[in-house]
Amino acid sequence: MEKHRLWLQALAVAFILIISQGCSGYGKRDISKVFSPPDITSETKEEGRAYSNAEVRRMFIDQPWLASGDYFLKRNPEKEGGLVWDAAAESAFKEKAEAEAEEKERRLARLEEAVFKKGEDTKTREAPAAATLPLRKSEYRVKVGFLVDYQQVGIKEGEAFLKIAREVITSKGLLYVDHHKIKEAVSKTDCLEKRDLGCVSHISKIYPGVRFLNVVEILSLPATPTTGQKQKAKARISIVDSGLSYRYPSLEVEMPIQTESDRQEFMNIVAQKLTDIVLEKKNIMPWFCHAFSQEGQNRWFVNAGPASGLQEGDVLKVVPGGKVVSAPSGIPAGWVPAETKGTVKVERIVNEELAIVGLVSGGTPSLEDYLIP
Structure with a gap:
């Protein structure tokens, strides 16, 4: 009986060892398949796909608001961080800054007068003529568009604000794109009906070429x-x-008003703050335009012209996208362009905001490609 019991124990131990070895082998063979994480960093677009894995990650994880959906209603402004400005405190700061600027100008004027007088007293011979500096090429100007949610904003107030925004934007060397022009550009789509901000910004980027949409x-x-x-x-x-x-985080401005001039000042402050943000952020990536329609063989219309700084003869690189470099906070800090796939040249100016380019070398531009000087 004792021998029979020992035999059964030995058989059980052997069975356990066989099972353990089998499980260990399964883990070695298949663990990578079971727990292999998905590739969300690759910038390479697989054949038949419009977006790379990294672009899909940015749209649905980093920036999920870009996916279709009711952007306005699903947001929770109370929990969302924003740029909040106290306009009353801003006004007091502005007055102090203006006073300091005036005092600085007076000191500089006195210093310039003293330096000029000293220079005249000690001048003994005619100074050599200064070397002629080459003319600086005009800077490329970005387009700033405005879209008013007239379901939440009164028509009278919206139109009054757009008028002030136009004046402020253009005074800073930027190009203003009106609400009605953007609405017209997306009229053949359901972007506005779906209240899909990602859709609106993408289409208005291709035409009329809006870089910043407010x-x-x-x-x-x-x-x-x-x-x-x-x-x-x-x-x-x-x-x-x-x-x-x-x-970017929403800009929020509040201000106590008492007179009609206060109303005008409030709208002016809002427009100034938006303009300051655009001027700060516009150089994160180089100026670009897009080809949006083909004109004959190897010729395309682009969404820029002399108003944007584009001139006949300009050569543009065809760049198929790029990589956004983010700061630790998640805010974009830079942009690295992808490898250039071709070049085009501006052959004809159609109007102030439209030109025709022709292929010089390499690959042809698509709607999504950036055309960069």
């Missing part, structure tokens, strides 16, 4: 009170860099 979501301008009691004006605007496919 969506006026809230613009509350209380009627001027007759009792002298101040009321609060409020604005919230979303800012999208279509070149980087990135939405």
Whole structure:
């Protein structure tokens, strides 16, 4: 009986060892297949696919708002970080800065007068003529578009703000693109019906060539009170860099108003803040335009012209995308272009915002390719 029991124990141990070896072998063979993570970093576009794995990650993980959906309603502004400005404090700071600037100008004027007088007193011979500097090529100008959510903003207030925004934007050397032009560009799509900001920014980037799209979501301008009691004006605007496919934190501005001039000042402050953001962010990536329609063999219309700084004879590199470099905070800090696949040359200027380019060498441009000087 004892021998029978020992025999059964030995048989059980052998069975356990066989099972352990089998499981170990399975882990060695298949563990990589079971737990292999998906590739979300590759910039290479596989055959038959419009986007690379990295681009899909940026659209649905890094920037999920770019996917189709009701962007305006699904957002929670109360929990969302934004750029909040106290306009009253800003006004006081502005007055102090202006006073300091005036005092600085007076000191510089006195210094220049003293230096000029000393130079005249010690001048003994005619200074050599200065070398003629080459004319600087005009800077390329980016287009800044505005889209008003008229379901939330009154028509009168929206139109008044757009008028001021146009004046401020153009005074800083930028190109203004009106709400109606953007609406017309996306009229053949369902972007506005779906309230899909990613769709709107992508199409308006191709034509009319908007780099920065500002969506006026809230613009509350209380009627001027007759009792002298101040009321609060409020604005919230979303800012999208279509070149980087990135939405910056919303700009929120509040200010107590009492008179009609306060209303005008409030709208001017909002427009100035938006312009400052554009001027700060526009050089993260180089100026670019897009080909949007073919004109004969190896010739295309592009969404830029002399108004943007584009001139006949300019040579543009055809760049199939690039990589956004993000700061630790997640905000874009730079952009690395992909390898150039071809070059085109501006052959004809059609109007201030339209030109025709012809292929010089390499691959032909697509709608998505960046044309960079």
